[in-house]
Amino acid sequence: MVYGVLRMINFANSEIFMVGTFATIIIIRDVFKFSQTSEPATGLRLWLILATALFFSMLVAGVLSMLVEVVAYRRLRRMDSGVLAPLISAIGVSMVLAESVRILTDSRPVASPRAMEKKFIGQFFDAGIRIDNTIIVISALILFATLITFVNKTRMGKAIRAVSMNPNSARLMGINIDGVVSATFLVGGLMTGAAGFFYTLKYENTASNVGFELGIAAFTAAILGGIGNIKGAFYGGLALGLLETYASFFLGTQWKAVTVFLVLVVILYTRPNGLFGEALTQTRA
Amino acid sequence: MELNQVTMKFGGVTALNDVTFDVKEKEILGLIGPNGAGKTTIFNVITGVYQVTSGEIVFAGRSLSGVKRYKITKSGIARTFQNIRLWGDMTALENVMTAADTHKKSGLVSGLFGLPVSRREEKRDKARAQELLDFVGIGEFSDRLAKNLPYGVQRRLEIARALGAEPKLLLLDEPAAGFNPSEKVELATTIRKIRDAGYTVLLIEHDMSLVMKVSDRVVVLDFGQIIANDSPGKVQDDPRVIEAYLGVPEDAS
Amino acid sequence: MINLRDKGAAIWESQGRLGRIGIAIGAVVIVVALPFMGGTILNTPIADYESVLVYPIAMYVLMAIGLNIVIGKSGLLDLGYVAFFAIGAYTMGLLGTKTDLNTWEILPIGIAMAMFSGIILGIPALKLRGDYLAIITLGFGEIVRIVALNLGALGRSEGIINIPTPPSIFGVEYRFDSHRVYYWTLLVLILLAIWMVRRLSVRRAGRAWESIRQDEDAAELLGVPTFKYKIWAFVLGASVGGAAGVFYASKTLFIAPDNFTLQISILILACVVFGGMGNIWGVILGAVILGYLPDRIRFISDARLLVFGLVLVIMMNLRPDGLLPRKKREKAIVRKGAS
Numbered sequence: 001m002v003y004g005v006l007r008m009i010n011f012a013n014s015e016i017f018m019v020g021t022f023a024t025i026i027i028i029r030d031v032f033k034f035s036q037t038s039e040p041a042t043g044l045r046l047w048l049i050l051a052t053a054l055f056f057s058m059l060v061a062g063v064l065s066m067l068v069e070v071v072a073y074r075r076l077r078r079m080d081s082g083v084l085a086p087l088i089s090a091i092g093v094s095m096v097l098a099e100s101v102r103i104l105t106d107s108r109p110v111a112s113p114r115a116m117e118k119k120f121i122g123q124f125f126d127a128g129i130r131i132d133n134t135i136i137v138i139s140a141l142i143l144f145a146t147l148i149t150f151v152n153k154t155r156m157g158k159a160i161r162a163v164s165m166n167p168n169s170a171r172l173m174g175i176n177i178d179g180v181v182s183a184t185f186l187v188g189g190l191m192t193g194a195a196g197f198f199y200t201l202k203y204e205n206t207a208s209n210v211g212f213e214l215g216i217a218a219f220t221a222a223i224l225g226g227i228g229n230i231k232g233a234f235y236g237g238l239a240l241g242l243l244e245t246y247a248s249f250f251l252g253t254q255w256k257a258v259t260v261f262l263v264l265v266v267i268l269y270t271r272p273n274g275l276f277g278e279a280l281t282q283t284r285a
Numbered sequence: 286m287e288l289n290q291v292t293m294k295f296g297g298v299t300a301l302n303d304v305t306f307d308v309k310e311k312e313i314l315g316l317i318g319p320n321g322a323g324k325t326t327i328f329n330v331i332t333g334v335y336q337v338t339s340g341e342i343v344f345a346g347r348s349l350s351g352v353k354r355y356k357i358t359k360s361g362i363a364r365t366f367q368n369i370r371l372w373g374d375m376t377a378l379e380n381v382m383t384a385a386d387t388h389k390k391s392g393l394v395s396g397l398f399g400l401p402v403s404r405r406e407e408k409r410d411k412a413r414a415q416e417l418l419d420f421v422g423i424g425e426f427s428d429r430l431a432k433n434l435p436y437g438v439q440r441r442l443e444i445a446r447a448l449g450a451e452p453k454l455l456l457l458d459e460p461a462a463g464f465n466p467s468e469k470v471e472l473a474t475t476i477r478k479i480r481d482a483g484y485t486v487l488l489i490e491h492d493m494s495l496v497m498k499v500s501d502r503v504v505v506l507d508f509g510q511i512i513a514n515d516s517p518g519k520v521q522d523d524p525r526v527i528e529a530y531l532g533v534p535e536d537a538s
Numbered sequence: 539m540i541n542l543r544d545k546g547a548a549i550w551e552s553q554g555r556l557g558r559i560g561i562a563i564g565a566v567v568i569v570v571a572l573p574f575m576g577g578t579i580l581n582t583p584i585a586d587y588e589s590v591l592v593y594p595i596a597m598y599v600l601m602a603i604g605l606n607i608v609i610g611k612s613g614l615l616d617l618g619y620v621a622f623f624a625i626g627a628y629t630m631g632l633l634g635t636k637t638d639l640n641t642w643e644i645l646p647i648g649i650a651m652a653m654f655s656g657i658i659l660g661i662p663a664l665k666l667r668g669d670y671l672a673i674i675t676l677g678f679g680e681i682v683r684i685v686a687l688n689l690g691a692l693g694r695s696e697g698i699i700n701i702p703t704p705p706s707i708f709g710v711e712y713r714f715d716s717h718r719v720y721y722w723t724l725l726v727l728i729l730l731a732i733w734m735v736r737r738l739s740v741r742r743a744g745r746a747w748e749s750i751r752q753d754e755d756a757a758e759l760l761g762v763p764t765f766k767y768k769i770w771a772f773v774l775g776a777s778v779g780g781a782a783g784v785f786y787a788s789k790t791l792f793i794a795p796d797n798f799t800l801q802i803s804i805l806i807l808a809c810v811v812f813g814g815m816g817n818i819w820g821v822i823l824g825a826v827i828l829g830y831l832p833d834r835i836r837f838i839s840d841a842r843l844l845v846f847g848l849v850l851v852i853m854m855n856l857r858p859d860g861l862l863p864r865k866k867r868e869k870a871i872v873r874k875g876a877s
Contacts, residue, residue, distance in 0.1 A: 071851070076858055085854045088807070088812065089855060093851055095846060265663075334755075355759075370755075370756040371756075372748060372753060373752060374748065383745040383749050386742045386746065392742060397743075
């Protein structure tokens, strides 16, 4: 989303994700006082905990995201400084966040106590369906649907789309660019925070460096789907996930990243728009 | 040059429909038409920015289909742009020299080692570039950065730069945009000077009086189709042309 | 803020020919003498000062010059530059341990390998623009690292050990701890690189790259064979990176995939942007500062990367064009004309 509006790769996003994962742990461990030996929660209490954790992660990530924008990018945007200066600034932010967390956690991974029993609730052919995976998938779909609605139907969503297509006209039509940018970062941050929650829920573990690899995957997924295009990002993420899984199945996990990149190259080469997005190699004359 | 039954489609939109006309050597051909008629598309198709959906473009006896853009330029076609696209961080002289590099024999390797052929060509092209700047009347700006030049100078630099590529056919895309009447008169003189120096000119312009004064022949485009191809006087009186412009044969700029 | 570049340019321009030669010689003398200034405030705790001069500083400078050709001059966003460094290093590692060739003989081979991979990467990648090019190059960098990590022939995660140092030349010995000698060798390479870049900048190549950077489509339409020159930029940048890699392997005697991470690509990129893209002196300055800083501030120990990140953010916001922005020769030229 940030790219669509600002044509900027938000490197720091992966660190915001990482912060989201920690936020989730804080809720589960410190607010609800779970520990390694606690009984998993059930029923209504469980939903309450999950909802709070999700909400809190999203909130923290969203606010942090907006903060980052104001501190690290806003000035550069005002000065119209090209594409590389914000990139380096983003890298700096990324380092600051990652290092701060690393120092706070003593460079050690932090475990999340299990708040729920990860039992199987069904079968799909050969594969068992676990409840946490189901929750993640369904929540992601809901969030995604909400995002699409927001972007297409609400006033702010329309403003965001307008700015992404033509910032100058948007400004002339009275749209507050700063506000829109803040909103974009907020929403982007919210989504990222949710991702952090999902991650912690599934892997029950996090560390200051989880942001990086996933960040690369996220960006690759966005490009695969056609950058700037939200639906594309969705399908891109899906495609990438499938691709990674098949690749590691057939070739062994160590070649996973390589295959993914090779596929990315092939796709960009043959369908330069990604699957859905704007044309990347089109000339303008 | 000839355009034979050129059709250009973008998805569902037909920008050019069965366009056929030719440009004779050493003439000034004006290309006019209401906004959106497809004039710039014709330039883009000639210079290889788009590949035609069907039809053929023949230049100096050879077809241009599938030829790489810089090779098209090398074979003798150069253009200016409607919205100025100079290389702002380079000086005026460098802008023209870059275009002149098109025909250089020496390249990166000979430049690196300072081989005589490279030095010779460099000197020659530098002199030629200054010559061209003088030719269009902006010789004194040769060492100024292109982005710092006044608008009128920039427009003329665009022309000098295109000439730097030693074209046989020069495509001018709305060279008079934003000019006041006296600048337009100067421009007309310059265009005629260019033709007299041996170049062929294909000119897109909105200013009717300029086009009619300067062109030997005029082609009129409307909705991607040619509706007239004649001498300026006859075209002005052509009812179809008048209709296309909603009865305003003279541009009110 | 003070405009370093213009002040420097003013001083340079105001000197006659003799003055300029004097300044140049003075600068060279200072730079050559740097290894001797170890005992002063320039000292870096923990890491040996002279060793730091070689790596990261001199190597970063060399690589920054190379990357500058790609990003600074031609505007091609390359986020995987470390790949060329790695290829040079691994070539040295493999050939050094498995054959009888010495460093000087392997150097051209290493450079050639890097250039070759520049072509291989460039041909598909340079058909793309902007951020897409960035991601492809980033992928390439990572792929090289992952391949090195997983191929038995390249030592997997243990890497290659016992890489030989260069044999003595002109009676000068290269031991693994003779930092000064390495430093001066690298200095020669750096000077060569600077010479190459400056030569090309005032000729057709330089103009071609500038026009590509500023408006590639217009360039193509005015006769610039853009694809060819983009590949050249990549190849030349790669050659410099490869050379640095060969020497890196030959000095540190031991290389492993962990030495060639994305972080290095990004660091070199930071040198280029931070120092001033397109401006070779700016890039050198950027590399010197960013190479020196993390070790110098080791006294803050654990938080030093944090401080580094902060420095990046602050610098970019204060001076987005870098410390020494692209040359604006016009000012100097106008002044000359006026006097």
